[in-house]
Amino acid sequence: MGELPPVRASERITDAVYESLRQAILSGTLPPGTKLSVPNLALRLDVSRSPVREAVVRLTWDRLAVDEPRRGAVVARIDPQDLAELYEVREALEGVATRLAVQRGDSGLVPKLEQLLRQHIQAVGLDDVERHTKLDIQFHTAIRVASGNQHVIRQLDEIQAQVRLAMVTTAVTSGPSYAVEDHQRILEGIKSGDPDRAERAAREHIARLKVALRSSSAADRP
Incomplete structure (x- = not known):
């Protein structure tokens, strides 16, 4: 799995995490169907879980992620x-x-x-x-x-x-x-x-x- 874009220290942490994940999705680093595990992403981005959780919710609002039964949030597929x-x-x-x-x-x-x-x-x-x-x-x-x-x-x-x-x-x-x-x-x-x-x-x-x-x-x- 590719490296995620770094979180910019100059931005509000939730916004920075959201932008990092958004760019990873749009570049294909996080391909469709990838599970957006909050603990895993928090570890990879070296941040706490709370801003990652908020960022994943925002990605769902933007339809770049969807909630699937028993899997939670995953990167969306656009048919x-x-x-x-x-x-x-x-x-x-x-x-x-x-x-x-x-x-x-x-x-x-x-x-x-x-x-x-x-x-x-x-x-x-x-x-x-x-x-x-x-x-x-x-x-x-x-x-x-x-x-x-x-x-x-x-x-x-x-x-x-x-x-x-x-x-x-x-x-x-x-x-x-x-x-x-x-x-x-x-x-x-x-x-x-x-x-x-x-x-x-x-x-x-x-x-x-x-x-x-x-x-x-x-x-x-x-």
Whole structure:
């Protein structure tokens, strides 16, 4: 079993333990089905059991962990149907976030997205899948933060975490080459100042990912 990310002393202990376990789940260090034993995790993280217990409860709230009969909390498994439903919600929320970001008019958003897009193009050119994934997340995160709507931000953060969990355990990817093309269209929509155009580009991007998801799921069936 891989090493867990270290607990940062500068953070509140429960938050630090939660973030360490969250990153371990999303990176695949704690794969789906892994039992989240409080005594074992407390020993591995060199902390008391109380913050670990609280962190595991939070992971359950975030749907990154589930309670199973006679086993307790284990790392969640995201099946194809769950993932498809997540993308249905994500399509609507990404559209709303992009529309709000345009309407809010954060002057720093376009330069930030342009920089991320340049880095993304380079990562795809180098076939750096890990870098692609990080930049893809950063692009969408920048837009949702610029929306200024805390409810939209929180819900999309939770959905993104579950999508990442699915990505480390399935053959589904976020399509590096066409992700860059779609991000370019989203950026152009934002730069145009037209909320309708920007929202449409964002929704079409997620819809395209849904199609890729269905194709991948069908190919994986025996």
